[in-house]
Amino acid sequence: MSKLMNIQSAIALIENGNTVGIGGNVLHRAPMALVREMIRQQKRKLKIIKTAGAMDVDMLCFGECVESVDAGFISYESEFSLADHYRKAVQEGKVKANEHACYTVMSALRAAVYGIPFMPVHGLMEGDLIEVNDYFTRINDPFSNEQVTVVKAIRPDVTIIHVQEADENGNAIMYGPKFDDILLAKAAKKVIISAENIVEESRFRLSREKADIPHFMVSAVVHIKKGAAPCSCAEHYDIDRQSILDFKALKDKEQLAHYLTQYEKADCR
Amino acid sequence: MDNNVIKESYLSYRPCDIMVCVMARLIENNNTVFHGVSSHMPMIATVLAKATHAPDAVHLNIPGGVDPEVTTLQKYTSAGSELTQGSVCDFPLSDIFDLSMRGGLDVAFLSGIQFDNKGNVNASVIGDYHKPKVRMPGGAGSAVLIPTAKRAIIWRTKHDKRTFVPKVDFVTTRGNIDKIVTPLCVFKMHKGELLLDSIHPTSSIEEISENTGFDIRYIELKYTKVPTETEMRALIRIDPQDYRNIEFEKK
Secondary structure, three states, X not given: OOOEOOHHHHHOOOOOOOEEEEOXXXXXXXXXXXXXXXXXXXOOOEEEEOOEEOHHHHHHHHOOOEEEEEEOEXXXXXXXXXXXXXXXXXXXXXOEEEEOOHHHHHHHHHHHHHOOOEEEOOOOOOOOHHHHOOOEEEEEOOOOOOEEEEEEOOOOOEXXXXXXXXXXXXXXXXXXXXXXXXXXXXXXXXXXXXEEEEEOOHHHHOOOOOOOEXXXXXXXXXXXXXXXXXXXXXXXXXXXXXXXXXXXXXXXXXXXXXXXXXXXXXXXX | OOHHHHHHOOOOOOHHHHHHHHHHHOOOOOXXXXXXXXXXXXXXXXXXXXXXXXXXXXXXXXXXXXXXXXOOOOOOOXXXXXXXXXXXXXXXXXXXXXXXXXXXXXXXXXXXXXXXXXXXXXXXXXXXXXXXXXXXXXXXXXXXXXHHOOEEXXXXXXXXXXXXXXXXXXXXXXXXXXXXXXXXXXXXXXXXXXXXXXXXXXXXXXXXXXXXXXXXXXXXXXXXXXXXXXXXXXXXXHOOOOHHHHHHHOO
């Protein structure tokens, strides 16, 4: 069954207040076109899930789409410094920062994948994160009666991922680092895929190289060239430095709207 | 800095060169070694260790490369697909965390914003956690890697009284720190206390005291071994663009 659709219809599957998992890692293969469309459609009160986020989470906070962010790390890396819109939104109390270790996000997603309510995580015993966050706690190991730390399951309503290739049914493959995208997809109720290239299903059937994400887990496929730009997409393009710098220099929502307009033709063709 | 200048003066070293060489020397042959995002200095240190005294050390990283043949480093990232090029296996971040949880990760390089002499690490907030004055990026893997890695090595390019404080604002994690490498010195954890391990020859005990928010204590006063000619030559070959210095350029 073809799930190929335009970006507007795909992002319309996301409802206000949804928990949204975002694929990629820092400035690599983040689904930026889908993120931009979420801002154009003025999504609100989203609960964002990501291991290590950068421009995607920063932009959604700037666009006032976000209620909370569950993540281990939100910042650009060395060259582009901090995620200022995210920081400002948290410091002004507009966005709740639910700090995880990246691994506890993975563990929470694994719990959802396994259909269980929480997951034991080693290592959390030290420090204050377990004291101040209600998604971490301690329980007794019923076998040894020793304490173990656990994290509450996270089941995204929707996960958004950008891949290099997908077929119109939703079978999708990533080249280069896959980060936590497969886990994010399996944990979610719906998956929205944007792809650099739409390929024939036979590309998977006849190849030794199979899809990473199977069609039956995918709700929408959108064909978007440069769908991760200005972030990188392995084997296709590296980051667009100027566009990232331009974004970081934006002062207000009008300037953000103008910045998004520059991508609109490419995103929404 | 102009590459030719470095090449001609490979024996003149800066704090960044000392820091990277110190971090490289802390890697032993056969160690499994992990570095994360925003981690140019440990990334270069790992490649340096493999090129010098620890050829069998195993380089692990976020994109999942195992022993990548790193030819071109990137300025903006230490988590890009260049770290999978020439790699022998895909071993993604989730596998690296799992490895550390079961006691199999030898070295994890991590950082933070504030440290105190009890070995507490803050990478989360300045002020109250729920109403922060400053929201930091977050500890990334620190909260589970520092307690579980066999040796957690911290580097921080700022050494001042706002960084090395009497008491951290928030404890992202604590305890199992092996060393902290700064532009001025190396600290080590000893019986639950952060002690001065060695002074970089570019600094002095006075400078360290003036820039540290707790009393400097040590067992033995010694200097950090300076980078050797072999190390500096390897560094310039591995990192011709001088990315090991980018954290200092930002200031």
